[in-house]
Amino acid sequence: MPTAMVTGATAGIGAAFARRLAADGFGLVLVARDTERLQRAAEEYRAAHGVVVEILSADLATEGGLAAAEQRAGQGVDLLVNNAGFGQRGAFLGTDLSEELGMLRVHCEAVLRLTRAALPGMVEHGRGGVVNVASVAAFFPRGTYSASKAWVVTFSESLRQEVSGSGAHVMALCPGWVRTEFHERSRMDTSGIPDSLWLDADELVAAAIRDFRRGVPVSIPDARYKALAGLGRLLPRRLNARLSAGAGSRHS
Template identity: 50%
Template sequence: MGTALVTGATAGLGLEFAWQLATARHDLVLVARDTDRLEQVAAQIRAAAGVGVEALPADLSVPDDVARVAARLAVVGDQPGDPRPVGLLVNNAGFATAQHFVDGDLDVELRAVDVMVRAVVELSHAAVGQMQARGRGAILNVASVAALTAGGTYAAAKAYVRTFTEGLAVELAGTGVTATVLCPGFTRTEFHQRAGVSMSSVPDAAWLDAPFVVASALADVRRGIVISTPSGRYKAASALLRVLPRSAVRAIGHYR
């Protein structure tokens, strides 16, 4: 079934991507910062799903680490002893900055840009080179409905990812390689808890479950859909955000 590389693979949507892809008999390359947790997840998936799992520890805010992941993605697999080429790249790694920009820690803001923008660009570039050479493959970049809001650095990074992926999809048309951007709404994972962001004011009806979001995204990748927005309510919310005056969008603000 091919090999998939997933970044941010030990928690949240990344972990769900890893399990669903393994269940579908994909071999995996899992990327995350926490080496111990990464090795634990890799061992669990190998034992439960019986697929090949490479653990590739990397901090995607560190250029040398990103370069190591890019080198793995660039493998075409045409030489004896080469690892199998990656047929699906899931750029999932990211985090909420949970601070205001003006009085916040600049290093945190820059790290967010490195992880959610720079790494996405570099890894996508490495992947499409070998995918085009083989005439098949897919890139799935995780953005957010927040890309359509005025929610600070996180929203800005996700807006970049959304537009970048659309442009990439245009370039790749007819090559056998596709690009999809996932734009979920609020999803039940440890994402907000890890960032220290209270979500108590968000109504239950606004939440999506991670298995549904991931299954929807993978189904859209198989169909070659460019923008994947799971659930009718978030498709409607996205449509509204696109037509509202930007002054109204700014007035809505962003969650804390």
């Protein structure tokens, strides 16, 4: 039975990945902060699909939590989904520095360390890979969140080239607006987002898995967001920054 490790596994995109992978017959290593939710999820997947489920209660914003997850990743998994993350409202100068540093640890350091722990075994066995959940925000300059997700995309593309031909694959996943707990936890006002731009988490994950199996380097599973990301890549940096700042002022 192949094994998948999913961080941020009890809600949103992480939970959607766990549901889909359990249905596909993967054993699971579920990583999140809430032990009770982890236990409920594990019981659900065991009962519904008969798969082996491990839980790891860990806060990846802390050294202890990150080290524990890193150690488990290094013991070997067939698929690593680096999904844990959070957002912030407000401008950089108006947020607490500890929150900014915590975001960099979860979005960047955790992705780097868990990938570094898990990927060598995948390369050695000639199979498996890593899905690093970034965001369409990676293509638009908007504070630490966008900057950290841009790093995830670049890091993933670089690693994909490094392991090309090994049988292992690394993919960045760049969702748009997805209906999850993410925005509520981050205290974001999403009232200005049109209904047509919201994505379903299970459909997003199904498309992401298809892209991963096809060897896509950067998955943007929706035509509207593909166009938006393409626009972000093509616009001059100064204009891109002005548009991003304007959008942020409306939705912060």
